[in-house]
Amino acid sequence: MSEVLVLVDSNSLADGKITKPTLELLTIARRLGEPSAVYIGDPSGSGEAPAETLAAYGAQKIYVIDDTDVSDYLVAPKAEALAQLVEKTSPAAVLIPSGGEGKEIAGRLAVKTGSGLITDAVDVQPGPDGTAVTTQSVFAGGYTVQARVTRGTPIITVKPNSATPEQAPGAGTLEDFPVTISEAAKAAKVTASEPRKATGRPELTEAAIVVSGGRGTGGDFSEVEAFADVLGAAVGASRAAVDSGWMPHAFQVGQTGKTVSPQLYVAGGISGAIQHRAGMQTSKTIVAVNKDEDAPIFELVDFGVVGDLHSVLRAATEKVTERKG
Amino acid sequence: MDAMDIVVCVKYVPDSTADRRFEADGTVDRAGVDGLLSELDEYAVEQALQLKEKDAGASTVTVLTVGPERATDAIRKALQMGADKAVHVVDEAIAGSDAVATSLVLANAVEKLGAWDVLICGMASTDGSMGVVPVMVAERLGVPAVTLGSEVEVDGSTVRIRRDGDVATETVEATLPAVVSVTDQSGEARYPSFKGIMAAKKKPLETWSLADLGVDAELVGLSAAWTEVQQTEARPPRTAGQVVADEDGSGAAALVEFLASKKFI
Ligand SMILES: Cc1cc2nc3c(=O)[nH]c(=O)nc-3n(C[C@H](O)[C@H](O)[C@H](O)COP(=O)(O)OP(=O)(O)OC[C@H]3O[C@@H](n4cnc5c(N)ncnc54)[C@H](O)[C@@H]3O)c2cc1C
Ligand SMILES: Nc1ncnc2c1ncn2[C@@H]1O[C@H](COP(=O)(O)O)[C@@H](O)[C@H]1O
Numbered sequence: 001m002s003e004v005l006v007l008v009d010s011n012s013l014a015d016g017k018i019t020k021p022t023l024e025l026l027t028i029a030r031r032l033g034e035p036s037a038v039y040i041g042d043p044s045g046s047g048e049a050p051a052e053t054l055a056a057y058g059a060q061k062i063y064v065i066d067d068t069d070v071s072d073y074l075v076a077p078k079a080e081a082l083a084q085l086v087e088k089t090s091p092a093a094v095l096i097p098s099g100g101e102g103k104e105i106a107g108r109l110a111v112k113t114g115s116g117l118i119t120d121a122v123d124v125q126p127g128p129d130g131t132a133v134t135t136q137s138v139f140a141g142g143y144t145v146q147a148r149v150t151r152g153t154p155i156i157t158v159k160p161n162s163a164t165p166e167q168a169p170g171a172g173t174l175e176d177f178p179v180t181i182s183e184a185a186k187a188a189k190v191t192a193s194e195p196r197k198a199t200g201r202p203e204l205t206e207a208a209i210v211v212s213g214g215r216g217t218g219g220d221f222s223e224v225e226a227f228a229d230v231l232g233a234a235v236g237a238s239r240a241a242v243d244s245g246w247m248p249h250a251f252q253v254g255q256t257g258k259t260v261s262p263q264l265y266v267a268g269g270i271s272g273a274i275q276h277r278a279g280m281q282t283s284k285t286i287v288a289v290n291k292d293e294d295a296p297i298f299e300l301v302d303f304g305v306v307g308d309l310h311s312v313l314r315a316a317t318e319k320v321t322e323r324k325g
Numbered sequence: 326m327d328a329m330d331i332v333v334c335v336k337y338v339p340d341s342t343a344d345r346r347f348e349a350d351g352t353v354d355r356a357g358v359d360g361l362l363s364e365l366d367e368y369a370v371e372q373a374l375q376l377k378e379k380d381a382g383a384s385t386v387t388v389l390t391v392g393p394e395r396a397t398d399a400i401r402k403a404l405q406m407g408a409d410k411a412v413h414v415v416d417e418a419i420a421g422s423d424a425v426a427t428s429l430v431l432a433n434a435v436e437k438l439g440a441w442d443v444l445i446c447g448m449a450s451t452d453g454s455m456g457v458v459p460v461m462v463a464e465r466l467g468v469p470a471v472t473l474g475s476e477v478e479v480d481g482s483t484v485r486i487r488r489d490g491d492v493a494t495e496t497v498e499a500t501l502p503a504v505v506s507v508t509d510q511s512g513e514a515r516y517p518s519f520k521g522i523m524a525a526k527k528k529p530l531e532t533w534s535l536a537d538l539g540v541d542a543e544l545v546g547l548s549a550a551w552t553e554v555q556q557t558e559a560r561p562p563r564t565a566g567q568v569v570a571d572e573d574g575s576g577a578a579a580l581v582e583f584l585a586s587k588k589f590i
Contacts, residue, residue, distance in 0.1 A: 008546030011492065054561055061586070065532065074497065076469065100456075100473055100490070110425060111464040116551030117424065133555065139452075144558050151551040158408045187469035188503070191485075192496040209589065222534070231589065249489045256365070256448065256509045264589050279504075285587055286563070287580065298568050303583040307571025315577030320590050322579070 002038045002092040003061070004029040005085060006052070007078075007105065009097040013071075014041070016046025018053040020206050023165035025095045025158055026057040028124050030168060032132055033092040036061040038085060040078060041071055044175070056173025057165060062174050069181040075101055076185035079108035084179050086113050086153055090295045093132050095124070100159040106157045115152025122162050122261070122282075132156060140255070140274055141281030158204040161261050179205075196250065202246065204234045205249060209264045210280075212236035212253055216269015217288065218310055219246045223313035224268050236280075238270045254279035268309035272297030289313060328383035329442040329479065329501075333373045334396055334431060334462070335366040335403055336395035338452040351554030352421045352547060353452055357401040359538035362399035366515035366562035367406070372477050372507050373445050374407045374515070379479075384534030385409050387438060391419060391430045397530070405517030411528065412438065416535040421547025430545060433538040435466060443484060448473055469499035475510035532573040 002149045006025045012088045015103070020038075029035035037059040044051045053063055063085060070077045082105065086094060093111065098120050110117035123135035135146045167213050204210065211233045213224035221235070228235045237247035241256055255278040265283035270276060271296060272288070276311055280286070282298065288297040289309045298304045305312050339358040347353060356537075374460035377384040378437065388403040388411040390396050400411045414434050422430070435444060444463075454531070463470035474486030474497075484503050488495045517525070535542050543549060569579050584590050 014492070041503075061554070074469075074471075076464075079464075103455070104470070104472060107455075107460040108464045109481045110457075110551075111461050117457065118552055119457060122327050137560075142560055144560060145347075145351075145554055146556040147552055147554045149551060150553045184467055184469075188471050188497060188499040190495050193493045195493045196491075196497075210584055242510075248462060250491050256449070264584070264587070281348065281560075283368070285589075286566075287583070289576070289580070293568070293570070299565070300563050301568065302563075302566035303580065304450075304566060304568035305571050305576035305580055306568060307576045311574075311582065312571055312576045314572050316543075316580050319581040319585075323590060 002033045003089050004058045005036050005082070005089065005094045005208060006059070007036055007038045007082065007094070007096045007102070007261045008040070008050070013041050013048065016048035016050045017044065019098045020048050020158045020165060023057045024160065024163040024323055025097065026054065026059060027163045027166050028158060030058045031124070031126050032130070034060045035170065036063060038063045038065065038082065039083070040065045040081070041124070042066045051172055051174060053169040055170050056167050058168045058170045059172050060170040061181070062172055063176055063177040065177050065179055067179055068179070069123055069186065070179065072189070073186050074188045074190065075104040076108060077190065079105045079112060080181055081160055081179040082109050083112040085177060091153060093156060094194040096155070096318055098159045100220050102157050110155050113152055115155050116149035117155045118149060119157045121156050123156045124156060124158060124162070137282055140278035155257065159259065162308050165286045196248065199235070201228065202232070202234045204236055204253070204258050205260055207234035207260070209233035209265070210260050210262045210263055211237045211266040211268070212255070212270060213241055213268045213309070214238035214270030215240040216296065217246065219244060221246060223310050223317070227266070227313045227319045230317050233266070238276050267297055268313055271295050272300060328380060328385070329371045329376065330440055331376055331386045332435060332438065332441050332444045333369050333386060333388050333403065333408065334444065334458070335347055335370065335390050335399055336447070336450045337361070337390060337392040337399035338363040338450055345380070347557040350421070350547065351557055360395055360398060360404040360426065362582045363447060363451045365449060365451055365509060367487045368507050368509055368511050369447045370403045370406050370408060372511055373512040374431055376443065376477070387412065389434055390414070391427055391434070393420070400530060401525055403515065404528045405521045406515055407521055409528065411530045412533060413530060414533045414538065416542070418542035418546045420533055421550065422463060422545045423550040423552055424455050424457050425551050426545040426549060428458050428465060430538065430540055431458065431462050432465035433540050435462070436535060437533070437538055442501045443479065444504045445501070446504065448506050448508045459504050463504040466504070468502050468504060470504040470506070471497045471499045471507040474505060474507045474518045477505055477507060477511065508539070
């Protein structure tokens with residue numbers, strides 16, 4: 001069986017704690033061949049045991065690219081390193097986590113290796129001949145598309161929540177992979193970085209429940225956040241709320257923010273513009289609280305309350321707390 | 326700051342508020358739906374114009390688009406906003422091109438333009454929305470790319486952007502020439518003024534074919550795509566749910582009941 005390369009996402013590399021999206025990719029990779037994880041950095045450098053986790057979820061091999069020329073720069077060196085690994089292993093596919101960085105690595109890798117690229121897959125299954133067939137959600141979630149790569153090595157970026165991680169022990173053999181990085185690839189560099197304060201809430205794109213607030217909050221997100229916390233949810237926001245400076249852009253749901261597809265999406269004071277829908281339309285269950293009964297968001301909901309979001313969410317938070325006893 | 330040659334890549338896309346469709350061959354229906362300049366590329370034009378204003382107008386802003394005849398609508402809008410000149414690459418063979426092929430055409434067009442300093446793109450096209458064309462063009466041209474900027478600044482031969490990432494806000498730098506992509510957080514795009522609309526009529530617009538670029542038609546278009554759409558399916562409309570009015574706190578009670586019935590609590 002051929003190898004399937006899985007690029008370990010950069011959030012996992014930061015502290016060695018392998019995150020859910022990478023486990024999902026390993027699970028998907030097993031459908032297509034033998035998963036080989038690609039780890040950029042030193043897996044023994046953190047207090048965690050990333051290699052054990054990768055192996056537990058099916059990694060037969062773990063290629064370690066431990067080279068400051070790769071880790072210190074932006075995406076170009078990572079794409080060069082992966083291209084060298086593709087050259088060496090001729091994998092059945094390369095799976096990369098979707099997201100700004102992942103898509104850029106994939107874009108460069110596709111050009112370098114003369115391969116077709118599919119971005120933002122929400123599902124990947126083996127086709128009749130065993131090659132990967134992807135499912136994507138396009139046009140603001142209005143269509144689903146099945147596609148496959150017809151040339152080179154299929155390079156596929158996969159969205160979070162596209163599979164349920166399943167354990168399946170693999171050998172997890174560590175293999176150092178030395179790379180040579182060109183000067184050109186090192187021409188772009190991060191010169192300053194200001195980490196965002198951790199919220200203690202689940203990651204927006206990975207959360208099972210998301211509670212979002214819009215312009216209707218009037219800038220007061222306290223009820224939205226309290227309701228999110230009582231449900232163990234992530235907090236999201238519309239662009240109007242982000243543009244008003246109430247929430248950082250990292251919390252924006254929609255066309256130019258995050259796409260989320262949770263089990264439950266709660267929209268408070270959000271009208272439901274097409275660009276917002278683009279980021280949440282595929283949620284399993286949708287709930288909205290809006291004081292305007294004609295708000296377009298009500299066209300999407302499984303359950304809606306016409307009313308003031310502050311009082312409704314505050315009362316609902318109390319009721320949930322009571323129920324939990 | 327020296328005068329720069331700034332290139333802005335803009336795409337003509339189907340209107341995202343219209344009913345977008347697929348053709349039988351799995352390509353986006355571009356004829357049946359009204360098109361316009363991708364809203365996200367207006368931010369790229371805006372940043373280009375701001376860079377030009379910072380050096381008192383000495384720089385030149387060239388609009389570059391690869392698209393059908395009607396893509397001139399998108400070009401005209403960018404010229405009306407204030408770009409100086411435009412290049413439209415149009416060729417029957419290009420129809421149905423994927424990102425890989427589009428980036429090949431764009432990179433060859435940029436090379437034909439001659440010397441340039443900054444190439445500004447939008448963060449993603451509102452139809453394809455892959456957000457990969459900018460890095461692919463950079464890869465082909467062998468230049469650095471700094472992407473998803475919410476602020477752009479050129480300082481001598483360095484371009485610097487601010488990027489609001491998931492875990493951090495970063496400052497990212499590269500040496501010119503470089504590709505830059507900007508987000509919708511980079512600042513509201515201007516509307517064309519009346520003067521701008523009049524002036525645009527006299528601005529130079531060149532039309533290039535694949536032959537002008539020396540790009541083999543075999544390498545582009547639907548038949549050369551490196552990916553294949555097998556099936557497209559409209560998502561079934563969501564079935565209308567229950568909407569209740571909140572009276573004296575009844576809304577919260579009903580909401581919690583609903584969530585409990587779905588086992589969310
Ligand atoms: C290129 C482009 C990209 C975009 N990308 C995104 C994106 O990624 N994400 C996104 O969200 N938007 C995006 N937008 C913006 C989008 O078009 C809308 O402007 C935006 O989603 C509106 O946000 P909102 O629903 O919070 O505000 P509004 O549309 O102003 O709606 C506010 C709602 O709150 C309700 N309300 C007011 N007070 C209360 C109250 N006390 N209690 C209950 N309800 C109340 C009102 O009835 C109203 O329905 C984009 C736009 C463009 C052009
Ligand atoms: N056909 C095209 N002509 C000119 N620029 C394009 C074209 N396609 C994409 N671009 C540029 O690349 C950016 C990202 O596009 P995409 O990768 O298609 O999402 C756009 O915002 C444009 O700046």
